[in-house]
Amino acid sequence: MSKPKVVLAFSGGLDTSFCVKYLAEDRGYEIYSVLVDTGGFSDEELKTIEANAYALGVKKHSTIIKTESYYNDCIKYLIFGNVLKNNTYPLSVSAERMFQAVAVAEYAKEIGANAIAHGSTGAGNDQVRFDMAFRIIIPEAEIITPIRDLKLSREAEIEYLTKKGVGREWAKAAYSINKGLWGTSVGGKETLTSDQYLPEDAWPTPVTKTTPETLRIDFVKGELTGLNGKKYGSAVEVIQAIAAIAQPFGIGRDIHVGDTIIGIKGRVGFEAAAPLIIIKAHHTLEKHVLSEQQLYWKEQLANSYGTMLHKGQFVEPVMRNIETFLADTQAHVTGTAIVHLAPYRFHVEGIESPYDLMSAQFGSYGEMNNAWTGDDVRGFSKVASNQSMIYQQVTESASKA
Numbered sequence: 001m002s003k004p005k006v007v008l009a010f011s012g013g014l015d016t017s018f019c020v021k022y023l024a025e026d027r028g029y030e031i032y033s034v035l036v037d038t039g040g041f042s043d044e045e046l047k048t049i050e051a052n053a054y055a056l057g058v059k060k061h062s063t064i065i066k067t068e069s070y071y072n073d074c075i076k077y078l079i080f081g082n083v084l085k086n087n088t089y090p091l092s093v094s095a096e097r098m099f100q101a102v103a104v105a106e107y108a109k110e111i112g113a114n115a116i117a118h119g120s121t122g123a124g125n126d127q128v129r130f131d132m133a134f135r136i137i138i139p140e141a142e143i144i145t146p147i148r149d150l151k152l153s154r155e156a157e158i159e160y161l162t163k164k165g166v167g168r169e170w171a172k173a174a175y176s177i178n179k180g181l182w183g184t185s186v187g188g189k190e191t192l193t194s195d196q197y198l199p200e201d202a203w204p205t206p207v208t209k210t211t212p213e214t215l216r217i218d219f220v221k222g223e224l225t226g227l228n229g230k231k232y233g234s235a236v237e238v239i240q241a242i243a244a245i246a247q248p249f250g251i252g253r254d255i256h257v258g259d260t261i262i263g264i265k266g267r268v269g270f271e272a273a274a275p276l277i278i279i280k281a282h283h284t285l286e287k288h289v290l291s292e293q294q295l296y297w298k299e300q301l302a303n304s305y306g307t308m309l310h311k312g313q314f315v316e317p318v319m320r321n322i323e324t325f326l327a328d329t330q331a332h333v334t335g336t337a338i339v340h341l342a343p344y345r346f347h348v349e350g351i352e353s354p355y356d357l358m359s360a361q362f363g364s365y366g367e368m369n370n371a372w373t374g375d376d377v378r379g380f381s382k383v384a385s386n387q388s389m390i391y392q393q394v395t396e397s398a399s400k401a
Helices: 013-026 043-055 067-080 093-113 126-137 146-150 154-161 237-249 273-289 292-310 316-330 374-384 388-399
Strands: 006-010 030-037 060-065 116-119 140-144 176-180 185-187 211-220 221-225 254-261 265-270 335-344 344-352
Touching: 006 093, 006 221, 013 030, 013 043, 013 146, 013 154, 013 344, 030 093, 043 060, 060 093, 067 093, 067 221, 067 237, 067 273, 067 292, 067 316, 093 116, 093 176, 093 185, 093 292, 126 140, 126 388, 140 273, 211 237, 211 273, 221 237, 237 273, 237 335, 273 292, 273 344, 292 316, 374 388
Parallel strands: 006 030, 006 116, 030 060, 116 140
Antiparallel strands: 176 185, 185 265, 211 221, 211 335, 254 265, 335 344
16 A cells, blocks of 8 residues: 655755654654755755755655746846845845745645645744645645644754764754845744844855945846946846955845734844845836836835735735736846945945936936026916815914804
């Protein structure tokens, strides 16, 4: 009699290693481990994780490379929307986890799995993201979460694996690092408090650059196409190139404080030089080429898009509607943003675009006008102030009565 199949979202760490042994030997499942790479793993790391999966006893391990589709289906819209959670965080882990969860669920559906599992604890956002993606995409499969359900401590997991003959070194690092295409999260004892900042040695990329540099970032219809005069084959390559140049300056470091899906406040450090530079450069270009109302409504919808993505609602149909709107606004977002880099900081110097609405043909702000007269402005101001003037007059008259 064949064993039931379970697909396990596998990272190769302590929690998912425990899940393999527990599900296979205590629950009698045939394990299909799957890792979704969205740009955070080297080839050597992927090979090591695969070898460890088979050593633990999985039936089959699959690595699904999703870096390009992660950009095309998710990151692209975060750029179009200039999305920064709480005006700070570029949703580095939030976006990645949700996208990975969807990919794992689609794989489970493809192979006809009886169950689907993840190694999240009961304390964070990821449990909700994985659960929601699994329930939406493969609702017929049982969702198994051993770490959450058994309320296991790290020490209990290590003891269990040792008894099962898994003798790997499970020493806990001082800081938890999650590296991805759209930024790297950093968690440690300082992020568990409200008053401490991460020390210099906690950040993944040491500061090695001190001489300022200039970046020229090219956009075509909102999408990254080139850097410093060089054209790239994909936006992913541009993101990686900007990160390689900017991270050694210590740019993009910060701590995000936000509301978790489960209702508590949370704090996480992050290193996201490329996302922060790209979003600022893109937003600056947009301010030159879009109308006031385009900018206003983009901001409203982009905030909703980022919040829903953070809360695990990536598959909600309205997200596709918002993506359509965001993409439509990018028709004229073509040009080059010039960005100055220095240790621990950057700023956008300016933009060049054929669609720049700061055209001298119509006037120079604060200096001269070519498309209207002083009388035009006088009449406009009179009409525009009519309602407030009437309100003030009526209010004053009523108060004296």
